Amino acid sequence: MPWKVTEEDLESIAIGAGILGTGGGGNPYLGKLRIRTLMAQGRCVEVVSVDELTDDAVVIGVGGIGAPTVGIERLPRGAEPVEAVRALEAYAGVQADALVSVEVGGSNSIVPMIVAAYTGLPVVDADGMGRAFPEVQMTTYHIYGVPPTPAVLCDAHGQVAIFDRISDPRTLERMARVVTIEMGCRGDLATPIMRAADLRRTGVLDSLSLARSVGDAVRAARRAHGDPAQAVLSVTGGLEIFRGKIVEVERRTTRGFARGRVTLTGLGPYRGASMAVDFQNENLIAWRNGQPVVTVPDLICILDMESGEPITTELLRYGYRVTVLGIPCDPKMATPQALGYVGPACFGYDVVYRPLKERLAV
C-alpha cells in the first residue's frame, strides 16, 4: 500500500536512515529540515512499493555526492536534485514515473523525497545499498548490471555536468568525483535510469520502511527510558560490538571524501578494551583490540549511548559516549560479485570479508 510521509515518519526516517547510513549518506538533521520545510508548504511525499509499479515504469535514482564534512558547512540551495532529475529526463528523452534512493543515509534517503515534493512523483521503498557507501559504483544497481550512464551532476550554482556512454560505473565514479571536487565538494547526482523490473531485480527493497521501523524503535525506547541501541538490534538483527568513549578523532577531507579514524576506549563491560573505526564518508572497518570485528559490507553504526541518535562521521568528536553496533548487510551486498565492489579489499584492507556473526561466532 502506498503511504504518505507524515512528520512522525520523517522523525523516524531521519533517525533510522542515519543509523543504517553507517556514519554517512549526508547529515540526517539537515535532510530532515529540508523536507520538513517543503511539507510545511503543503507539499507531500508518497512512498510506493516497487510491486505497485508496472514492470516498465521509469525509475530514476538521485542523491547527494561529496564530502559530509563539506555538506554540513556548504548548505544546498534546495532544488538542485530536482534540476538534476529534470536535466537527466531531458537528456535521455524519458519521463520518470518514480524516484528512488541510491543509498540509505540521513540525507540521501531524503533527497528523492525533495524531488517528490516538488514534482508529485512517488518515491519507491528501496535503495541501492541497504546502507550508505562512499562511491558511485557501490550500488546493487550497478553491481547487478544497470548501466551507469547517462548521469547528471548539478551544484548549488546551477552548474551541470552530464556523463554518457561511460564504460563502467567505476569510471563514472572517478569522473563525477573530480567534477564534484571542482564544484566545491558538494553536488547532487541523478542516476541511474531503470525500469521498475530492473529495480526489483537489483535493488535493496523496503529499506525506507526499515529505516522508519528502526527510527520508530529508537523513539519508543526513548519514551520508555529503555536502551535505544538494543531496540535497533531487535529490528535489524545486529549485534552490539562496543560501548565506549571517543578519545581520538583523526579526520581529513581529501580527494573529495571525509577520511579518517575514530578511537574509543571501553566503558562498562568493555572497560580496558579499545576500538578503532576507519571511515571514508562511511564507517568501513571496526577493530577491537586490534582485531577486525566488523568490515564492509556489514554495517558499523555509532550511536549516542543515551539517545540512540546516529553520530555521522563529520560529527564524531572527543568525549561522546557511544554504542557501536554491527548489523548484517543485505544479502545482495554479500555475493562474490558484490564483494568485488564493496568488500574490504575495495577500500585497501587486506582483510577477507566474513559475515559479522561468523566473525563474532554467535
Add this chain to the structure above:
Amino acid sequence: MPWKVTEEDLESIAIGAGILGTGGGGNPYLGKLRIRTLMAQGRCVEVVSVDELTDDAVVIGVGGIGAPTVGIERLPRGAEPVEAVRALEAYAGVQADALVSVEVGGSNSIVPMIVAAYTGLPVVDADGMGRAFPEVQMTTYHIYGVPPTPAVLCDAHGQVAIFDRISDPRTLERMARVVTIEMGCRGDLATPIMRAADLRRTGVLDSLSLARSVGDAVRAARRAHGDPAQAVLSVTGGLEIFRGKIVEVERRTTRGFARGRVTLTGLGPYRGASMAVDFQNENLIAWRNGQPVVTVPDLICILDMESGEPITTELLRYGYRVTVLGIPCDPKMATPQALGYVGPACFGYDVVYRPLKERLAV
C-alpha cells in the same frame, strides 16, 4: 574567396601551424596524417573567411585537449571530434554552419578540418588564440565574452561528458581537465557555440591563411637552400632570439599537462650565452642568460636550425640544433583584459608582460 585545402596547403599548414603553435597545439605530423588519410578517401575541406558567413551563422569551435606527451603515444580513433560536435549540436539544439579552431597548432588547426571532411561543413579562417595555449579559458572567444558552455568532451572510447551553465571559462577548464585526465589525458572538446558576428568580434582572423603562408615561406627557403627561420620572420614580423643546442630537457606529465624546461647553449653569434624556455604544453617564457626576453602572450617558437621544422614540446631532446624565434602576439591577446587570462602572472611568473620588441629594444 573560399578555398579548398590541397595536399600542398596541408604540408604548409602543418609546418606553419606547428610554428605558430609555440611548441603545443598537438603534434603537427599526426594531425597532417589524419586529414591526409581522409582527403585520400575523396573527402575535401573548404576554408571560408568569416566575412563570407552571415552574421547569425552558427560556428562551433573544436579541438584536442590533453597532454601532448600522451597525444603522440595514445592515438585517436579518428571520429571523436565529429562525435563531440554532433553531441554539442544535439544537446544545444543547434546546427553548425561552420567550424573553427580554438587555437593554431599542429593538431588543433587540423581538428576542425577532420570534422569538415566528415560533415562537409566549411572551416572558418580564424582561431581563438593566434597561437596555442594550454588552458580552455585562454581564447579570445572567452576573454571577450563568448559563454564557455555548453561544451562536450569525447574520448576515443566514445565516452562523453557535457558541461552546461558553468559559471566561467576557468571553471570549465578545471572540470574539463580533470575529466580529461580520467579519460587518459587525451580527448576532444567541442566549444564554444558562436554566431559568426561573435567570431568576427572576438576571434583572431585569417590565422589559417597565416599558418599556410608561414609554411609556404619555410618550404620556399628549404628549396632555395636559404634560412627557413629568417623566412618565418619575414612573414610574421618576429625576431630571432637565440641559436643553440639543446643541452637539457626536464619534462613531466603532471595534472594533465606536459610541463618542464628546455635549456640551450649558444652557437654562432650566441656562443657563450645560454637560454632556458619553460613550457606548459606550450612555450611560456624564454630566459636568455637568466633574463626574460620573451613571455606569453608573445610567441616563442623553437625550430630545427636546418629545416625550420617546428619542434613541439613533447619532442624536445638533447642535441637538437635550433633557432628560437619571438613573434608578436595578436593585438587581441595583449589588451589588459586579455593579459588577465594569458599574461605571465597567469602561469605563476612574477614578470610583467612587455611586448618583445620593447623588451629587446628594437
